[in-house]
Amino acid sequence: MNLDNRTISMTLPAEAEYIDLVRLTLYGLGTKIGFTYEDIEDMKVAVAEACNNAVVHAYEPSNVGTLEVRFERLDSGLKITVRDHGYSFNFEEKVRQASSLHDKSLEEVNVGGLGIYLMQALMDEVEVRNDGGTEVVLTKWLSKSEEMV
């Protein structure tokens, strides 16, 4: 089976109100491929976090850019690429430092880095590239039982 032709791409305004369209598409495609409900819910959050970062950090408020989301079907999984063409904000550094709220007190915690932490916790693979924008590549593998469906 040639999977090269089975890529789905979306280009959308890098604005918060459009991120639900990415989640809806992911839900539809995830169901078609045979991911479990839980895996689809995990991917929805992870992909939305990548979109959130682009929407919040990539562009000046006065200059709304675009967000490109590409869904590539793999032999036994799904690869989702979220790309912007805006300002790169040391995303790789943030990925290294991302942490959860565990083992901290309520006085000292803050929410910074939580989105990136979730992205890593919910996907099987996360890659980040900065070159004239930020590209986040998220991969989820089908578990054995799902593949048999």
Next chain:
Amino acid sequence: MMNRQHSFEIEKQTTSESNLLILKGELDLSKAAELRAAADPFVADTQRRLILNLKDLGYIDSTGIGVILSLLKARHVLKAPMGVENIPPKIQRLFDMTGLTPFIQETSINVNQKG
């Protein structure tokens, strides 16, 4: 119907005991400010318990979790109780994963100053 299920709504109920916010639909980056604005007026009301009911919440991401965390922090500083209740399993899982759960437990047993 699709539209209603995916949009976000907040229903407010104030009684002598509590300020209750019922969150419905999908809470994401585009709606986080709406929750903050709805909840802010109740943060300083230490006479009443602040309650978020998540029974009908279908989706949350780190921005929604961030708003809940900032409300917990503010109530904690005031030593005022706050409850986050009826958490659906898939949202509970994200709260556990991020480490929010212990703070929800901690803040739920804060004792009202005049309590």
